[in-house]
Amino acid sequence: MEIRTLKYFLAVVQEGNISNAAKRLHVTQPTLSRQLSALEDELGRQLYTRGHSGIVPTEHGVMLAQYAENIIALAEKAEADISLPSKTVSGSVHIAAGETKAMGILARAMTDVRNVYPGIDFQLYSGTTAELMDGLVRGQYDFLLECDMQPHVNLNVLELPDNDVWGIVALKHDPVAKLDCVRPENVVGRQLITSRQGAKVGPIHDWLGEYADEVNVVATYSLGMNAKWLIRNGFGIAFAYDELLVSESGSGQSDLVFIPLEPRVESRHGLVWRKALPTRQAQVFLDAVRAIIEEG
Numbered sequence: 001m002e003i004r005t006l007k008y009f010l011a012v013v014q015e016g017n018i019s020n021a022a023k024r025l026h027v028t029q030p031t032l033s034r035q036l037s038a039l040e041d042e043l044g045r046q047l048y049t050r051g052h053s054g055i056v057p058t059e060h061g062v063m064l065a066q067y068a069e070n071i072i073a074l075a076e077k078a079e080a081d082i083s084l085p086s087k088t089v090s091g092s093v094h095i096a097a098g099e100t101k102a103m104g105i106l107a108r109a110m111t112d113v114r115n116v117y118p119g120i121d122f123q124l125y126s127g128t129t130a131e132l133m134d135g136l137v138r139g140q141y142d143f144l145l146e147c148d149m150q151p152h153v154n155l156n157v158l159e160l161p162d163n164d165v166w167g168i169v170a171l172k173h174d175p176v177a178k179l180d181c182v183r184p185e186n187v188v189g190r191q192l193i194t195s196r197q198g199a200k201v202g203p204i205h206d207w208l209g210e211y212a213d214e215v216n217v218v219a220t221y222s223l224g225m226n227a228k229w230l231i232r233n234g235f236g237i238a239f240a241y242d243e244l245l246v247s248e249s250g251s252g253q254s255d256l257v258f259i260p261l262e263p264r265v266e267s268r269h270g271l272v273w274r275k276a277l278p279t280r281q282a283q284v285f286l287d288a289v290r291a292i293i294e295e296g
Helices: 003-015 018-026 029-041 059-084 103-116 128-137 202-211 226-231 280-295
Strands: 050-053 055-059 093-099 120-126 143-147 155-171 191-195 215-223 237-241 256-260 266-274
Touching: 003 018, 003 029, 003 055, 018 029, 050 256, 055 266, 093 103, 093 128, 093 280, 103 120, 103 155, 120 256, 120 280, 128 143, 128 226, 143 280, 155 202, 155 226, 155 280, 191 226, 215 226, 226 237, 226 256, 266 280
Parallel strands: 093 120, 093 143, 191 215, 191 237
Antiparallel strands: 050 055, 143 266, 155 237, 155 256, 155 266
């Protein structure tokens, strides 16, 4: 059953007359009649009758006309969407994100999108996952880059391949900086700085284990640059991802040092969005992210 044949049949039903339908379709009456007969033969049903008032669809004809309207509308929409030139896709993609090197994947996708769709721009929002998740659910953002990815029943999740390693960031001359790795007992008695979700829940709480109630958290942060200033002014040492606060770890080019935790703690991240994407530009961005992941 071809879409063209469905268009022929629907035109006859709507016009109520083969002659008028043929004129509307710019085909001859014999051609239209042959197409309708072939359609009836294919389906094995009589689809219309001829009467004094013109063409009257049968019960099966009415049913087919309803399907034909939906099928033709979907086909025309698909053709229109796919055939639109790149520049017609425009608007903003709203992305909420925690601080993680996984943002590099999104940045690559954003660059790829802009190269093809110059009318698309990106609005970024930073904060803790808990704060940003509420905005995503309420429709304020199109996507959330979720740190320490969690399972979600009512949201779509695309796992990103870049994991982050947890550690302690300290000044070079700090005693903890001389360690090859940091164990839970090494941070007891120290002034600790954590992300806002902190040591109360999540991977750091699990890592601390029996020491979780003994640590002294003196400050929390949602933006890494603020934590840097606290460390540099001797306020404390901080739990953070590798490469978040120390870009030149171990190279001698920074006043800060990153020391990994032992046992090793890694966080997986994911791109999260609501079940239905609200805009075409959001879908374009998601397709670009998926393409990058597939490329490896």
